[in-house]
Amino acid sequence: MSSNPLQDGLRLEPTPGPTTLVIFGASGDLTRRKLLPALYKLSRGQRLPARFSVIGVSRDAMGDDGFRTLFRESLREFADVKGVPGEDAVAKSLAERMHYVSGDFNDPALFERVSAALQGINSEGGALFYLAIPPGAYANVIERLGAAGLSKAASPEQWRRVIVEKPFGTDLDTARELNQIVHRHFDEAQVFRIDHYLGKETVQNLLVFRFANGMFEPIWNRRYIDHVQITAAETVGVEQRARYYEGAGALRDMVQNHLMQLLSLVAMEPPIAFTADGVRDRKMDALLSIQPLVDESSGTTQVVRAQYAAGWVAGAEVPGYREEPGVSPASTTETFVALRMQLDSWRWAGVPFYLRTGKRLPKRTTEIAIQLRRPPLEIFKRVSPTSVAPNLLIINVQPDEGISVRFEAKLPGTRMQLAPVMMNFRYGTAFGGSVPEAYETLLLDAMLGDPTLFARHDFVEASWSLITPVHDAWSTEQAAAIPTYEAGEWAPAEADALMARDGRRWRTL
Numbered sequence: 001m002s003s004n005p006l007q008d009g010l011r012l013e014p015t016p017g018p019t020t021l022v023i024f025g026a027s028g029d030l031t032r033r034k035l036l037p038a039l040y041k042l043s044r045g046q047r048l049p050a051r052f053s054v055i056g057v058s059r060d061a062m063g064d065d066g067f068r069t070l071f072r073e074s075l076r077e078f079a080d081v082k083g084v085p086g087e088d089a090v091a092k093s094l095a096e097r098m099h100y101v102s103g104d105f106n107d108p109a110l111f112e113r114v115s116a117a118l119q120g121i122n123s124e125g126g127a128l129f130y131l132a133i134p135p136g137a138y139a140n141v142i143e144r145l146g147a148a149g150l151s152k153a154a155s156p157e158q159w160r161r162v163i164v165e166k167p168f169g170t171d172l173d174t175a176r177e178l179n180q181i182v183h184r185h186f187d188e189a190q191v192f193r194i195d196h197y198l199g200k201e202t203v204q205n206l207l208v209f210r211f212a213n214g215m216f217e218p219i220w221n222r223r224y225i226d227h228v229q230i231t232a233a234e235t236v237g238v239e240q241r242a243r244y245y246e247g248a249g250a251l252r253d254m255v256q257n258h259l260m261q262l263l264s265l266v267a268m269e270p271p272i273a274f275t276a277d278g279v280r281d282r283k284m285d286a287l288l289s290i291q292p293l294v295d296e297s298s299g300t301t302q303v304v305r306a307q308y309a310a311g312w313v314a315g316a317e318v319p320g321y322r323e324e325p326g327v328s329p330a331s332t333t334e335t336f337v338a339l340r341m342q343l344d345s346w347r348w349a350g351v352p353f354y355l356r357t358g359k360r361l362p363k364r365t366t367e368i369a370i371q372l373r374r375p376p377l378e379i380f381k382r383v384s385p386t387s388v389a390p391n392l393l394i395i396n397v398q399p400d401e402g403i404s405v406r407f408e409a410k411l412p413g414t415r416m417q418l419a420p421v422m423m424n425f426r427y428g429t430a431f432g433g434s435v436p437e438a439y440e441t442l443l444l445d446a447m448l449g450d451p452t453l454f455a456r457h458d459f460v461e462a463s464w465s466l467i468t469p470v471h472d473a474w475s476t477e478q479a480a481a482i483p484t485y486e487a488g489e490w491a492p493a494e495a496d497a498l499m500a501r502d503g504r505r506w507r508t509l
Ligand code: BG6
Pocket: 166, 196, 234, 253, 254, 366
């Protein structure tokens, strides 16, 4: 019997039936950086179906050989594995199963060619359409897939599914409209809206941590928890994405999707069973309990925004956001945002959730910190001069995946003196082996038809309905009013003030 839990797990893992992955946007950044390396790693782990193929679709004329070269190059650049990926047997065998169709997404003939390629390569199996294309093209491609008869399953084995990348809409109206277009051609069970945070190992572990243990859930409520802080800090700036980011900003880019997903997993009630809708129904309840972020009568928001100015990150001097290539010198796009959320539910009434995310912060780290209430009586107050720090439960989403608990201990010595200590669980040391990348998990789940880790249509809309009024409120404010923070510093005083009003502070990371 194997004693390695990872190997035991692997043996039980289901493998999808015959599948063709059709990637729209085959020459794009996402395909090269994430999708092709994820397929390669799945293949190395023998997780792909025995009958698996890829059809790349884009405007560039490159043919099968060109696409196979692009695949090998993407592995060399982005597959984080030892050796020379791209030249090994796994890569060679996978490359042989890659095909390419070029054309214009506006041209119905392209979809006929895709359909013919599918027939030729895998007429008996399922097809997964991946929209790795600019969001403006989603609706068009979905309509044309429908028109070409590619959205309908001819038999259970010949399933048809679609993966839609983020951003899903830019506000409530556009998200609703896109959902309507999608549902005109695909049933919800065929639709997989990606939020790559849900594929992260630690994020999935939140469910296990909460619902497979008897010890945490009893304290997971307003009686024991003082507040929750969720932080997603990045050191990178806008990079080469100004065209997208100028119209997005941190609230759309990170909060509407990733942070709302994290929040809902922390706040949800226990599902009756670990099924896709069991989990997603309870996440939805949590989302619906969040109170509006904009006060209707005064128009004030519980949201602080800011933009990075020039500064220093990791020893390098970096420009301010307004000086970045492609950014307007008068831009008011926020690169940092902090929010206070109130959930009106039996479990969370009176427990604020604070969220913050930003680019060009001093450290890359994503964590959920759950601060517990202090003990009812400070019985050591007289003997120990140091004040008692409240217990803290920290879920490190990345980069150092794990869970830590902070509690008070007695300092060794003849005096009764207290000090906080940490108890740490680290994925790397506990299990060894490497943790799959989010895109590996999510691609495999979509091939298996399991939507648990994907955003449902109502979640996306509920999230936008919280966020959109904030954008509306901001659009009426003065253009130049956005506060700034120095790149490499922890965000502006306004974010501290948001918590200070409640007598609380952000964690120092
Ligand atoms: C993406 C955002 O969805 O998530 C990026 O568009 C951001 O702006 C990225 O940098 C962060 O993802 P991760 O996995 O690095 O935390």
